[in-house]
Amino acid sequence: MKIKLSSSQLLPALVLLGALLLWIVLSLLKVFPESVFPSPLAVAKGFVEEARSGRLLDDLVASLFRVTTGFVLSVFTGIPVGLWLGRSQRARQALLPTINFFRNLSPLAWIPFAILWFGVGDLPTIFLIFMAAFFPTVIATMGAVASIPSVYFRVARDYGFSNSKILTHVTLPAIAPQVITSLRVTAGLAWLVVVAAEMIAGRAGLGFAIWDARNGLRMDLLVCGMIVIGLIGVVIDRILVQLTKIPSVRWGYER
Amino acid sequence: MSDNPLQLDNVSFGFGSIAVFEKLSLAVARGEFVAIVGPSGCGKTTLLDLFSQFRAPTSGTIQCTGGVRMVYQHDSLFPWQTVSQNIALGLSHITDAGEQRRRIGEMLSLINLEQFGDTYPHQLSGGMRRRVELARALAGDSDILLLDEPFSALDYLTRLRLRNELARMLEEFPRTVVLVTHDIEEAAQLADRVLVFSERPARICCEITLELKRPRELTHPQVVQTVHRILAELGLEHQDRHLAVLA
């Protein structure tokens, strides 16, 4: 057991170390020219440069602000709409085809309109993130509501729950595990979209930084941006995983 | 009007073209324990749904006076609440927090789960969950308990144990009880009166009264004899044969 525990931390570290070594070897052997394959050292220098100038932090804050705003907006509108669709069969019949259409339409297809309508900057990016996260949230919430065993509602009525208590003490806790799972997926999606959106419709942000580095032929800064984007994505997911550890939702993941 | 807490008069009910009951009459006296056995799909769950007013009859009258608690055929504890919180559902009329805690503790010790108040249902065994369901239904001041095959998903030994536990709980919290079960022994060991239902449309094809005090030994002659009679009534055993054995 002891060996297994340490190996569970050791193995991933070894893999990362191996990837780094491979990178170092490839750049030392000059398999690719330095101008298209920056060395780890150059990237590290670029990182320090970006961090010192404050640009990295600015870009990070810009991207996180947009993702958080778009994501929170889509959660606070998507969950109520999903609740409504889950309860009302008529609403479901009327709206589901449209929602499915938009869900399957890549949010990136909205980029031209986003720029035309909102210009460049925060707004078009927030709009795109919203378009990416809203529809999956609606569908996941709706599915979760529709699959609540009806006996829970009978019990609620047996014990005299009011309608608002049914919502807060039955419906919401019953869908929480599935909704949290979907939030993890859509948060990942939103993080993918913000980078793509900023490359085209941004004047700051990590996506813009990458695009800017590419235009300035600064491959070291480009890789630096890529690493930060990947790391932040992992951090966001780690934060949302904490939600699955709430005692009252554990049941949804353990059976 | 009579003072029976549960009474059906000439009740008919059907799902679409399926007639489940035709002019069924049945009364349960205060404090009585009635067990209902019958073939699968004959309408036992539907009968409880009529008693609890979850379904309305197509004709006839249903009388149900007093608070009703139901234990469902399938798991119905809220999985997002702890054992204590689930039991507290039945005690919401008690506003004093300390008193409520005391009553929850009382129910927990009644089902021998004192240490499991803060546990969630998915961390319990099937038998423990059924005990919590019973405690939730018994907590509070309802008068009528409707039990829909509360132990059918459990293994034989756990079932035997929970039968005694139910008898003991009822000793402490007397209720009018209707127990639906597939388990003939369970009916014979617990009920004051056993009703054997026929195939759909369900009629009461036999009524057996037992006057033995609970808890009853499984091997008590009157319990054994009741089991034989129910089996015979369901066409699963020849009555004269067991009479021959007893003689």
Ligand SMILES: Nc1ncnc2c1ncn2[C@@H]1O[C@H](COP(=O)(O)OP(=O)(O)OP(=O)(O)O)[C@@H](O)[C@H]1O
């Ligand atoms: N929701 C429903 N819609 C339509 N028909 C139903 C419904 N529920 C039950 N039925 C029909 O009513 C009949 C009686 O059902 P019920 O659930 O009362 O049977 P039961 O005696 O409880 O059976 P079991 O012992 O298997 O639980 C069944 O044969 C079934 O065909």
Ligand SMILES: [Mg+2]
């Ligand atoms: Mg049934």
